[in-house]
Amino acid sequence: MIRYILTAILIIFIFIPTVQAQESFESTVCVSGSANAIHMSKDMMLTSFDLKGMVRSDSNSEFLNNVSEWCVGLFSNVGGKISQRGFCKYTYLNGDINLIEWDGEANGGNINFIHGTGKWEGLKGKGTWNMIQRAKSASQDTMQSCRKLIGTYELPK
Numbered sequence: 001m002i003r004y005i006l007t008a009i010l011i012i013f014i015f016i017p018t019v020q021a022q023e024s025f026e027s028t029v030c031v032s033g034s035a036n037a038i039h040m041s042k043d044m045m046l047t048s049f050d051l052k053g054m055v056r057s058d059s060n061s062e063f064l065n066n067v068s069e070w071c072v073g074l075f076s077n078v079g080g081k082i083s084q085r086g087f088c089k090y091t092y093l094n095g096d097i098n099l100i101e102w103d104g105e106a107n108g109g110n111i112n113f114i115h116g117t118g119k120w121e122g123l124k125g126k127g128t129w130n131m132i133q134r135a136k137s138a139s140q141d142t143m144q145s146c147r148k149l150i151g152t153y154e155l156p157k
Contacts (some may be wrong), residue, residue, distance in 0.1 A: 020115050022152040025127070027064040029055045030140070031071065045077040049143060055090060061102040063153060073102075082106040096120055113153060120155065127151015144155040 031053030038046040050072050057065030073086020085103040086129075096118030102111045110129040116123030127150050135144040 001151060021059070022154045023063065023123075024059065024152050025057065025063050026059040027039060027055050027060055027149045028132070029053055029069055029149060030144075031069060032142065032144045033071075035075075035143050037142055043079060045075075047075045049075065049086075051143070055120070055149070057137070058148075064149065067098075071102075084109070092118075094118065099121060102129060104129065111149060113149060115134055116155075122156040123153060123157075125151055125153030152154050 008075045031051040033048045033051035033053075035047050038048060038151050040046075043108050045079055049095070051070070053069050055064050055067045058065065067090045069090055071086055071087055071088040073084055075084040076082070083103070085101075088100045088102065090098040090100075097116065098113060098120050099115040100111045101114050103109050108128060111127050111129055113123050113125040129151075132146045132148055138144060
């Protein structure tokens with residue numbers, strides 16, 4: 001009988017998930033960068049952009065706090081339908097990184113964490129991004145903006 005109980009306990013521990021509980025995050029990002037028109041006509045606008053900036057946590061978390069952000073992406077307005085997508089790299093002071101893939105419309109969309117290194121190795125998570133503010137361009141072919149990132153993430157044990 002004791003053998004069966006010990007076996008059952010061992011099986012339970014073997015199959016306990018190896019992922020920590022989900023943590024929530026909320027961060028603010030402000031960026032500046034270049035925009036390059038690929039095509040401009042009355043029916044269609046295609047633009048690529050390369051943005052760099054900084055992220056701070058609004059939830060007092062070390063996750064996505066005091067990190068640099070580098071994003072590249074494509075923006076399209078085809079017949080009044082706006083869409084955009086791209087990738088961002090977040091670099092922490094110690095060199096660890098997070099990578100996300102994102103998509104959306106004019107003022108918001110989804111983010112999906114696809115890679116992490118160092119402390120963030122095995123990172124999984126998702127969330128949303130929402131535009132907070134766009135500033136008038138500081139110079140031709142540039143863009144400046146701030147947005148909010150909200151979501152959850154988890155790490156392997």
